[in-house]
Amino acid sequence: MRAAFALGLGLSFAALAAALVSLVWTPHDVTALAIAERLRPPSAAHWLGTDHFGRDIASMLMAGARTSIAVALVAVGIGLGLGVPLGLLAAARRGTLADEVVMRGNDLIFAFPSLVIAILITAVFGPSAVNAIIAIGIFNVPVFARVTRGAALSLWTLDFIRAAEVAGKGRIRISAEHILPNVASLLVVQGTIQFSLGILAEAGLSYVGLGAQPPLPSWGRMLAEAQTMVTLAPHVAIFPGLAIVLTVLGLNLMGDGLRDRLDPRLRRAA
Amino acid sequence: MSLLAVRDLTLAIRGARVLAGVDFDIAAGEVFGLVGESGSGKSMTALALMGLAPQGARAAGRADFAGRNLLALPERALTGLRGNEIGMIFQEPMTALNPMKTIGDQVAETLLIHRAATRAGARAIARETLARVGLPGDRFALSLYPHELSGGQRQRVAIAMATALRPKLLIADEPTTALDVTTQAQILDLLRGLARDEGMALMLITHDLAVVAGMAARVAVMQAGRIVERGATAALFRTRAHDYTRRLFAASEHRPLRRPARPRQKGGGALLSVEGAVREYRLPRPGAFAPHPRLRAVDAVSLTIDPGESVGLVGESGCGKSTLSRAILGLDPLQAGVIRLDGRQVTPGHTMPPQMRAKMQVVFQDPYGSFNPRHRVERLVSEPFHLTGRPRDARARVAAALEEVGLQADDMAKYIHEFSGGQRQRIAIARALIIRPALIILDEAVSALDVRVRAQVLDLLVALQASHGLAYLFISHDLGVVRKVTDRVLVMQAGRIVEQGATEAVLTRPEHPHTRALIAATPTIPADWKEPANAAQT
Numbered sequence: 001m002r003a004a005f006a007l008g009l010g011l012s013f014a015a016l017a018a019a020l021v022s023l024v025w026t027p028h029d030v031t032a033l034a035i036a037e038r039l040r041p042p043s044a045a046h047w048l049g050t051d052h053f054g055r056d057i058a059s060m061l062m063a064g065a066r067t068s069i070a071v072a073l074v075a076v077g078i079g080l081g082l083g084v085p086l087g088l089l090a091a092a093r094r095g096t097l098a099d100e101v102v103m104r105g106n107d108l109i110f111a112f113p114s115l116v117i118a119i120l121i122t123a124v125f126g127p128s129a130v131n132a133i134i135a136i137g138i139f140n141v142p143v144f145a146r147v148t149r150g151a152a153l154s155l156w157t158l159d160f161i162r163a164a165e166v167a168g169k170g171r172i173r174i175s176a177e178h179i180l181p182n183v184a185s186l187l188v189v190q191g192t193i194q195f196s197l198g199i200l201a202e203a204g205l206s207y208v209g210l211g212a213q214p215p216l217p218s219w220g221r222m223l224a225e226a227q228t229m230v231t232l233a234p235h236v237a238i239f240p241g242l243a244i245v246l247t248v249l250g251l252n253l254m255g256d257g258l259r260d261r262l263d264p265r266l267r268r269a270a
Numbered sequence: 271m272s273l274l275a276v277r278d279l280t281l282a283i284r285g286a287r288v289l290a291g292v293d294f295d296i297a298a299g300e301v302f303g304l305v306g307e308s309g310s311g312k313s314m315t316a317l318a319l320m321g322l323a324p325q326g327a328r329a330a331g332r333a334d335f336a337g338r339n340l341l342a343l344p345e346r347a348l349t350g351l352r353g354n355e356i357g358m359i360f361q362e363p364m365t366a367l368n369p370m371k372t373i374g375d376q377v378a379e380t381l382l383i384h385r386a387a388t389r390a391g392a393r394a395i396a397r398e399t400l401a402r403v404g405l406p407g408d409r410f411a412l413s414l415y416p417h418e419l420s421g422g423q424r425q426r427v428a429i430a431m432a433t434a435l436r437p438k439l440l441i442a443d444e445p446t447t448a449l450d451v452t453t454q455a456q457i458l459d460l461l462r463g464l465a466r467d468e469g470m471a472l473m474l475i476t477h478d479l480a481v482v483a484g485m486a487a488r489v490a491v492m493q494a495g496r497i498v499e500r501g502a503t504a505a506l507f508r509t510r511a512h513d514y515t516r517r518l519f520a521a522s523e524h525r526p527l528r529r530p531a532r533p534r535q536k537g538g539g540a541l542l543s544v545e546g547a548v549r550e551y552r553l554p555r556p557g558a559f560a561p562h563p564r565l566r567a568v569d570a571v572s573l574t575i576d577p578g579e580s581v582g583l584v585g586e587s588g589c590g591k592s593t594l595s596r597a598i599l600g601l602d603p604l605q606a607g608v609i610r611l612d613g614r615q616v617t618p619g620h621t622m623p624p625q626m627r628a629k630m631q632v633v634f635q636d637p638y639g640s641f642n643p644r645h646r647v648e649r650l651v652s653e654p655f656h657l658t659g660r661p662r663d664a665r666a667r668v669a670a671a672l673e674e675v676g677l678q679a680d681d682m683a684k685y686i687h688e689f690s691g692g693q694r695q696r697i698a699i700a701r702a703l704i705i706r707p708a709l710i711i712l713d714e715a716v717s718a719l720d721v722r723v724r725a726q727v728l729d730l731l732v733a734l735q736a737s738h739g740l741a742y743l744f745i746s747h748d749l750g751v752v753r754k755v756t757d758r759v760l761v762m763q764a765g766r767i768v769e770q771g772a773t774e775a776v777l778t779r780p781e782h783p784h785t786r787a788l789i790a791a792t793p794t795i796p797a798d799w800k801e802p803a804n805a806a807q808t
Contacts, residue, residue: 159640163701165599
């Protein structure tokens with residue numbers, strides 16, 4: 001399992017590094033069109049070849065990583081920022097109206113297919129990377145709220161919470177001081193999984209034209225644009241596809257490995 | 271000819287030696303006791319015999335069971351023996367049964383696995399076995415699920431599963447430790463009866479010397495993976511040849527030296543008074559339109575505790591002891607009645623002023639669940655300062671509190687997992703002491719501790735009471751402990767106080783039938799097995 005975790009870390013950091021490097025340098029300008037150079041196979045000048053406008057695929061993948069990671073990161077941030085407090089509140093007020101409202105609200109969001117909501121949002125506000133972030137982020141909220149509430153409920157029955165109550169601490173303070181640190185490892189793991197799902201969702205939305213708009217490079221749109229030419233120039237579709245698969249795989253392996261390392265029960269057994 | 275002969279059993283888990291040269295014999299039909307403190311290797315011995323030792327364990331030696339060496343048998347042969355010729359029951363009746371299967375299916379499963387009967391035949395045998403362990407068919411249908419049974423009844427089902435095939439040997443690992451005294455007495459009766467009627471040998475693993483005294487013909491004492499002493503129970507209890515055995519007995523008979531509380535001075539009020547306290551819970555509706563039934567967990571309870579007094583509260587689990595303690599601590603509201611602390615009314619949650627809350631603290635039973643594993647001891651112990659405001663010399667106060675309970679000041683930089691159960695209980699006491707409360711509620715505070723550690727913690731509690739003038743509400747199901755450290759005792763049953771009075775008087779001349787039942791069920795070491803010399807020492 002150590003090797004899988006190392007592989008996951010490596011792949012995740014490779015994607016992150018590509019995104020960071022693309023901020024200052026890419027092999028070629030991703031907005032420069034060179035129709036004469038189009039659909040070139042991989043070569044020394046263009047490591048991964050060029051697309052139907054003659055843009056360098058390696059450069060576009062690096063810049064695309066930036067979009068994917070930014071969208072997924074902010075979406076996970078929205079989920080954590082709203083979902084965790086809601087989950088803590090629901091657990092602290094277990095069985096009360098507040099708990100019911102939060103959890104039924106979560107059910108309501110879960111009841112809608114995420115893609116439909118994303119289409120709804122883009123239909124109203126127009127397609128853009130920001131709207132993709134909002135659509136993906138909204139669906140992260142109930143995920144984090146449920147994970148937090150579930151873990152917090154079992155903590156609330158423990159005696160150290162009782163001791164804190166006897167020390168006159170209120171529910172909010174107990175949630176912040178005692179509950180949150182003990183669910184943090186779970187949230188880190190869930191965060192990596194939601195992060196990889198966010199990358200997939202961004203690629204999916206961009207693929208159907210609801211995410212990042214040109215000229216902002218995006219792995220999903222690269223796939224969409226390449227699909228008509230798959231038989232002609234397969235490399236144009238294969239490389240963005242590989243980028244998505246490897247990044248998502250890497251994040252999932254990293255999440256699994258983190259769970260094994262952070263879960264105190266598993267750690268004690270080792 | 272012995273049924274089981276264990277010779278030089280050694281077990282190492284990833285290189286760490288857990289058992290070293292364990293020797294003992296169990297004759298057919300005999301009750302054999304294996305006693306020792308937690309971590310001494312009692313359970314590991316049983317698991318090694320069954321071939322169920324944890325991963326990475328290596329066993330060596332011999333264990334001849336009916337002519338076959340258990341340690342040399344392949345896994346296939348062992349599965350044929352387990353449940354068939356050797357049965358086993360465990361401590362925790364709540365987790366020993368599969369919650370998704372009916373009790374009938376679970377007992378029948380043992381028979382089906384060993385192909386001892388057809389499906390219909392297995393159910394018939396299951397029925398008969400359950401009746402034999404005290405769950406007759408007219409009241410306990412085979413279609414019941416474990417959650418519909420009490421702890422004692424579940425343990426009976428576990429015994430039925432283990433004995434359905436009439437094994438030659440039943441290994442019982444702390445079978446009654448998680449049960450109430452009265453239920454414990456019934457389960458021990460049942461095990462004794464099964465062993466006698468069916469000629470089944472019983473290997474009883476326990477930490478409780480009194481339980482062994484009443485059950486086993488022969489006993490072995492284990493310490494740190496070795497058997498230090500073995501022999502006929504009465505003889506071993508009388509002579510106590512080995513030093514460790516002596517210390518074990520001294521601890522279980524140990525009585526902390528305490529002065530009885532002085533009677534309240536004229537004009538002085540009670541520290542705590544509870545008058546007519548009622549705590550009700552709303553249960554789920556039995557039907558869609560039926561009203562919520564109500565459970566009265568605490569029913570018109572009245573009691574008083576004087577400053578510096580030690581009051582015991584005894585009763586079976588579910589009688590309302592802990593619910594009452596939550597109400598006294600101001601964590602739950604009352605439906606009727608008044609609780610006063612130092613003359614002022616206790617109210618739940620934020621409505622009680624912190625200065626008043628600071629007069630009460632609590633120590634819980636479970637030394638493992640009582641602390642936030644992510645905080646250092648300094649932060650854990652100083653938590654009650656939330657009530658008083660953090661003083662300038664907080665660190666020094668934490669250091670002083672740790673030293674008072676017999677730990678070192680530099681322990682405050684450590685995390686809780688670095689401490690043993692007894693040490694954790696000391697830290698819990700330090701946390702309760704740090705703001706100098708007038709009353710400490712001890713909710714089964716020593717129940718989870720080994721006898722020797724328990725004796726030390728009781729000594730500590732008594733010493734702290736004398737030096738700080740503390741009042742204790744000592745909640746326990748263990749009459750022996752309550753007798754050692756309290757002035758008065760209250761007996762609780764089904765939410766009501768059924769008897770109260772001076773501890774010695776109530777426990778020697780009980781008047782209420784429930785008190786009598788509790789006392790009769792408490793296992794004791796026969797008085798004539800105790801050495802006079804030993805009694806004089808303590």
